[in-house]
Amino acid sequence: MSPKDKKLVLAGLAICIIIAVLAPFIASSNPDGLEKTAEDVSTTEESGIYEAPMPDYTIPFLGEDNPYGGIMALVVGVLITLGLGYIAAIFLKRRNASQQ
Amino acid sequence: MHIPNGFIPLWQCAIYFVILIVALYFSQKWARKNLDEKSVPLMAVLAAGIFAIMSMNIPIAFGTSGHMVGGALVALVFMAPEAAVIIFTLVLLVQGLFFGDGGITTIGANVLNMGIIGGFVGLFTFKALRKSIGKIPAIAIASWLSIFLAAEAVAVEMWLAGTFPLVPGLEMMGLYHALIGIIEAVLTVVVIMGLESVRPDLLAWNRKKNVEEVKSESMEAAAK
Numbered sequence: 001m002s003p004k005d006k007k008l009v010l011a012g013l014a015i016c017i018i019i020a021v022l023a024p025f026i027a028s029s030n031p032d033g034l035e036k037t038a039e040d041v042s043t044t045e046e047s048g049i050y051e052a053p054m055p056d057y058t059i060p061f062l063g064e065d066n067p068y069g070g071i072m073a074l075v076v077g078v079l080i081t082l083g084l085g086y087i088a089a090i091f092l093k094r095r096n097a098s099q100q
Numbered sequence: 101m102h103i104p105n106g107f108i109p110l111w112q113c114a115i116y117f118v119i120l121i122v123a124l125y126f127s128q129k130w131a132r133k134n135l136d137e138k139s140v141p142l143m144a145v146l147a148a149g150i151f152a153i154m155s156m157n158i159p160i161a162f163g164t165s166g167h168m169v170g171g172a173l174v175a176l177v178f179m180a181p182e183a184a185v186i187i188f189t190l191v192l193l194v195q196g197l198f199f200g201d202g203g204i205t206t207i208g209a210n211v212l213n214m215g216i217i218g219g220f221v222g223l224f225t226f227k228a229l230r231k232s233i234g235k236i237p238a239i240a241i242a243s244w245l246s247i248f249l250a251a252e253a254v255a256v257e258m259w260l261a262g263t264f265p266l267v268p269g270l271e272m273m274g275l276y277h278a279l280i281g282i283i284e285a286v287l288t289v290v291v292i293m294g295l296e297s298v299r300p301d302l303l304a305w306n307r308k309k310n311v312e313e314v315k316s317e318s319m320e321a322a323a324k
Binding site for chain 1: 103105106107128131133136140143145147148149150151153155159160162163164165166187191195196198199201251255258263268269276277299
């Protein structure tokens with residue numbers, strides 16, 4: 001990675017971390033547009049066929065309303081997507097010998 | 101606008117998964133042709149950024165909240181909706197698997213709405229408007245329209261699934277996301293113009309400019 005690209009990754013990461021830190025304080029627990037519409041015009045409920053380890057961006061053992069749990073969950077998510085994006089792009093990019 | 105598990109019957113989920121697989125096939129073909137060394141960190145940063153903005157629900161009117169999506173943003177940075185398909189597949193997988201935001205069974209539908217529809221609408225609206233109204237207004241309108249139409253697509257899918265009646269679904273999803281669209285438009289303009297000023301080399305429209313100019317010149321010549 002060139003120094004310019006390193007800067008890009010660090011700057012992007014910094015912005016994501018800022019969002020993650022602010023999120024528990026700014027973010028709304030109101031239902032989103034889709035959930036609200038579902039509440040108002042439908043009887044369908046979300047099915048519980050799958051339990052995510054960090055449901056709704058909380059860390060269960062830290063408690064649902066713990067803002068530090070929320071920040072940690074988001075930071076974990078940012079790092080996972082950053083890593084996955086990097087790996088996927090390496091695999092998919094031009095002049096790659098491994099064809100799927 | 102992440103559709104949770106249970107909102108779409110499984111047989112319909114299967115159709116959306118088929119659409120996703122076809123879209124991923126074309127996207128990986130695009131990537132093998134167009135993604136270079138420089139695109140790798142950009143792709144990673146965009147995936148993380150899209151995760152962050154989609155995870156934060158901002159309060160909007162009427163007791164609801166909503167989040168930005170960024171489908172148009174990704175498609176405009178790469179000038180390719182295929183990039184949005186790849187990034188949204190990754191982000192929605194992470195959101196669904198780790199955070200229960202959006203279902204697992206509905207990943208196909210969610211990528212269709214936010215990545216495919218969001219990316220295509222964003223890119224092609226921008227392309228259609230850029231010359232007549234200028235770059236920045238075109239980015240703003242394209243990104244507003246991309247989130248609005250993605251939301252309306254959700255309403256149609258919810259109707260096909262038998263979850264929402266059609267008209268109230270279209271009205272409510274449309275109204276909420278017309279509001280979020282304003283934030284989406286501002287964010288998309290800020291990020292793209294920010295990249296344009298610090299790293300113009302990363303934006304596909306600067307890289308492809310020469311190729312496009314040559315192409316349109318040769319087409320004009322052919323027309324004469």
